[in-house]
Amino acid sequence: MIANKTDYLELIKNKKWRKLKSSLQDLDAIEAADLVESSSKSNQIILFRLLSRQQAKEVFKMLNHSEQEAVIEGLAENLQKLARLLNDIEPDDRTAFFEELPGDIAQKLIQRLTPEEQKITVKLLSYPKDSIGRLMTTEFVAIKADFTVAEAFAHIRTHGKHSETLNVIYIVDDEWKLIDDIDIKALIFASPEEIITNLIDHRFVSLYALDDQETAIQVFKNYDRVALPVLSKDGVLLGIVTFDDIMDVIEEESTEDFHKFGSVQNAGKNPLKERIFNLYKNRIVWLVLLVFMNVFSGAALAGFEDIIQSFVALVFFLPLLIDSGGNAGSQSATLMIRYLALGEIQISDWYKLIGRELLVSFLLGITMAASIALVASFRAPEIIVVVCIAMVLNVMLGSLIGLILPFIFTKLKIDAATASAPLVTSLCDICGVLIYFSIASKLLVM
Template structure:
């Protein structure tokens, strides 16, 4: 059997379809997905069409969104294969795929679903974007509290085949309201004649369908669950959200925050496939705004023109000083945004952090001032004191700007990640120029 991409390519070129199909069966889902992704568009469709039904379902889930679209486009002529794939995909994965497609294309694909899968898909897509309802899957196992353990296992064997996970079993009443959940381990260790009602304590953790997806991250983190039930406002069990779905949300949110912190907006799927104009558009707005902000730095320099002309050596240390303040501010902002995102600090904690940040930034500033003093003592000994004082103040001020901006943005209900590195750096630059030359003017009596 082939074990390299070249060997699989040789089977495609020689049209040995049966051998290729048998070879694909020996691959796990990750290996098969990588093989499909690494091949040309025509070959990836051939490979995908030869996957078993079970493999196709798993491989499709692992492919990047652009590759999923290529597969759907390539299977469009094969109505039976496409219909089977769309019906086999887990409802939550199918919903995530459909919501990224243009509306007309999504509607055409929904028409290929069975009536039952259509109903599920339309229901999930009806929830607001980024809500937990969009993440959940209705494929779970629920039992009644009056079941014996033996009856519960019989029910699980009958209905658990298509369940997203069997680690947790949900207990509901006659109105499908959630009473509790129980791990499969507890059921296995219980006596077959014992009632499920005797095993539960009516204490459970749940999510609400209309809540924001980000709220689920902290719940999974705090309670260490592999899956959580999703309820309606009336407490009816609608579906479940699994840990792998939350991992996808964490990845998306982290990527989004990373781009915001770099002052990039509405990032496309792939820079190699995105239109040049879109790449330009996503970056130009913040860059232009920051250009106008930096005009203030130029105006500040102009106001100290006489000092600069008299002590040209001051200019030598200017980039170093303002960059140090900006770097310290970016560090502080990064930490605060991270802590806020993880819930380790709250909005009300801002005043508790100021004292600590002042002390830390003072120590940082002193250390950096000692370093720059060694250079200044050889290059321009007459301004050593000015450079050292400016360094300490710039680092402290930059750190405070980086600390406070995320809190201010959060208070204004703006994503704190928008307090990006370029914004912190620009503000620190303006302040750094004013501080440096104000100290120089004062001490040099100019």
């Protein structure tokens, strides 16, 4: 086995294809994927063409979408290898790849599939975009309840070679309606003559093809399963969803939420490969909207020109105060979004949290006010009281804004992550200016 990436690149440079292919066979899928990902585009295609059939299948699954597209484009000249790869990929992984492609390109690639794989792919693509049907694979093993354990194992040996998982075997009736599932361990320890129906209790957990993918995330979390069956509304077993597919969804949704929380839309592509205009377009809308929101901060300041001219030291503490309110709000919003996403709190719990948040934010505000009082005692002792009161109120108000916004958006059926840090901060800026100078006007102008 070759020691490092440089040696592989040297073999490519010297066109020692036979030795390169032999060396690649020694790599596991993760090592091969890492080598492909870290190589240039032209070298990626060379490496991919020399991988074994099984390696190519596993490595393709591990690549990101843009790299998968590059591989497909690079294999276009070798239609036999391209067709073999597309047919070898698990149906759920193939569907995930096709759904990100322009329709005409996806259609051309679907034509490279065998009639059976075409039928499976078209069926999976017909489900709504974020449904469980898009995630499922049709590669599983099902047996009949009247099988003996020996017959079940014979069936598994015959039909289980390409199954996504053999940890769980599914029991169906003559109409392919799911009766139960059984752990492979139970079959291993059962007598070969035992009838399957004697080993099951007709209690199982399942998903429905038209359910949202977030339903699957919650069910996997609650029941700690490796795989779950996917049924039609009539109870017919259509496929299974495996834990690795759910992990991919969780990663995608987490990435999407981070983008929303930063007011960035559609930012999933590699910034090194994405067009400059697209990067600009994905960020400009929210930034412009927030600029107009911040105009209100300027308008609020304009209304306090007299007090600012009389006590110029007030301006020194303004950024510190409004930033503290915004930071407290962002913290609170982050926590609420997480708790809502994990199902640890419900929309109806909002009023229960307000009292607790008020107490926590009051303690935070008092602590931060004590810190700022120390600074004010040296800089402007005449406004210590104003600064301290404003700090406490800003932190409390910011925390409440951060708490309430996710609940409002969730109630309106808008993604709670839209209650993003920039939005919370902008609202806290406007309120912070009004609070600070209103207190100053009351206490300093006699």
